[in-house]
Amino acid sequence: MIGERIRELRTAKSMTATELAKAADVSVGMISQVERGITDPSLETVRRIARVLDTPVFSLFQDVDAEPVAVVRRDRRMDIRSPQGGIVYQRVSSGAGKIEVLEGLLEPGAASSDTGWSHPSDECVVVLTGRLVVEVDGTRYDLKTGDSATFDSRNPHRYLNETSKPVRFLLAVTPPSY
Known part of the structure; x- marks a missing residue:
């Protein structure tokens, strides 16, 4: 779904895949693979693409043809990975609503980002x-x-695991924006 949304927004701006790749500082092959659904981009790549397309990150995950009741099966959750590989988010919510719910897995010694990240939302995290x-x-x-x-997610923030075991947590973000 994210690849379809990226292609839709890119073509609406009359932008080629090469132009998007250059502006987002990713390879043309990455854009092509994401748009065709062959690979899932990292969270950092999604952020870069969203900036270039001048759209909130959450809009890339929205299902425009949402059903009145959205069921997300555990084995059908979308993975969102950090470029460093220390954290994986699985989207628990459907992506069509006003709240984003993610299940996070943070590896021992890892952090969600090198420095604090801010975005216009509120977050609630439960370990x-x-x-x-x-x-x-x-x-x-x-x-x-x-x-x-x-x-308030407008304050720079990040998650750290300073232990020797993985940590699992639920994260609710409203409005969705990462």
Whole structure:
């Protein structure tokens, strides 16, 4: 679905795949593979493409023909990976609503990003298993299984796993924007 949305937005702007690739600083092959559904782009690649297409990141994941009740089967969830490979998000929500729900898996010693990231949303994170450090605007919050944190995503933030075991968490973002 993301590839179809990228192609749709790119062609609406009368932009070639080569122009999009150059402006987003990714290969033409990557754009081609994403648009054809052969590969899933990293979260950083999605952010770059969204900037060039002048659209919010969440709009690339929206299903324009949404059903009144959207069921997302566990084995059909979309993966969103960081370029460093330390974190994987699976989209739990359908992508057609006003809230994005993701299940995150953060590997030992990994972080969701090198530095804090901000976007115009609110987030709520709930730790399912393990320990998670939530860093918001330079302040660290140590969360254990069952703990949660809610914050304004316009403040630079990131997630860190400073343990030797993976941490799983649910993340709700509204409006969707990553």
